[in-house]
Amino acid sequence: MLDFYSELDFAAINPNTKFILVIGNPVYHSLSPKMQNFALRKMKLNIQYLKLRADHTQLGDILGMLRGGRFAGANVTVPYKEAVIPSLDSVDPEAKNIGAVNTIVNRKGKLMGYNTDGAIVPILGKTVKLKRARCILLGAGGASRAIVYGLKKAGADVTIINRTLDRAEALARAFGCKSAPLSLESMSRLAAATLFVNTTTIGMHGSPSGSDIPYLPRKFPKGLLVFDVVYTPIDTPLISKAVRECNCITGERMLIAQGVKALELFIGKKVPDEVAVGMHDVLLNYIQ
Structure with a gap:
């Protein structure tokens, strides 16, 4: 039934x-x-x-x-x-x-x-120029595939960071990206990035992944665009931290x-x- x-x-x-x-x-x-x-x-x-x-x-x-x-x-x-x-x-x-x-x-x-999951990419492109932009994308699950595809199609330089490296590597191979394990070193690349995208459930109400993304900088670089796919809550811990220095796009927009x-x-x-x-x-x- x-x-x-x-x-x-x-x-x-x-x-x-x-x-x-x-x-x-x-x-x-x-x-x-x-x-x-x-x-x-x-x-x-x-x-x-x-x-x-x-x-x-x-x-x-x-x-x-x-x-x-x-x-x-x-x-x-x-x-x-x-x-x-x-x-x-x-x-x-x-x-x-x-x-x-x-x-x-x-x-x-x-x-x-x-x-249609990649429909958020043109919205990101209205805030920053995506061609040759350095993009750090956290997560290698289902929400990431269409976003990575759209970013690569727009000409962005994408690095996929994930706790499980083999998943990041598999996604990177599929779309011609770079990959790295989640670490202090890999997240330090945010200092030179144009765009940071969280595609994980970290920060979602009730998520077993917790509320705080590891290794975030104490202070975000000015001019960085931050997009969090999580929309419950809209002001996720990531958005709340980043909004002081960065342009932010919240998850319900996707x-x-x-x-x-x-x-x-x-x-x-x-x-x-x-x-x-x-x-x-x-x-x-x-x-x-």
Whole structure:
């Protein structure tokens, strides 16, 4: 039995209503339905967005269901971003290069895979020039792949630092980056960096990784741009320390950026700027 977490507006459902899912395990904590349903209502679209917790044994049935005419597609989160790929009819070249899909669009029964997780990179590029920029990226997990790909595509010089060196090395080989173990020496490279990105869960509410990133400098170099993917809390320990000397971009900006890009793929048109701003406000209301 499929385990839906319903946030549906049942009064608004009619025979022409379509649905978008976010599929993962766990998925109950996802805030995507809050912001996406806000946007769908504002744009007066007859589409509703809901969460679906899925066991890996159910993926085939779920993807088969997505081919039906009532579904516009689905977002895919942990742990299925790679597992869905073999069942798709086509995969966008960028998602193929990244090696993960987070957005599936139903086009007349054909399932098309995309990855919008790198949508934060152009936002970073509005604050600093990424071409030949020295970027230090902490972490080598699922959140890092699309960001590393986007940074390399923009021409950045990326060093991946991770507690487990072999994971950093594997990711570095995949995208032509440098790698280093997490240490005082590797983190001292922040002094000459343009951008520092934390893609780990360090600083997240309830994270077993703890709240403080090891070996951070007592004083950050002025002009450094700091981006933390963690958005619960928005003012993470990293952001709170860095904001005195650095430009900072908080984690909910990535959730909004990838969500807007995914929605545009689902509906086939641009999301108006004022709707995107409203999505951000909705998200902040639920995070804070």
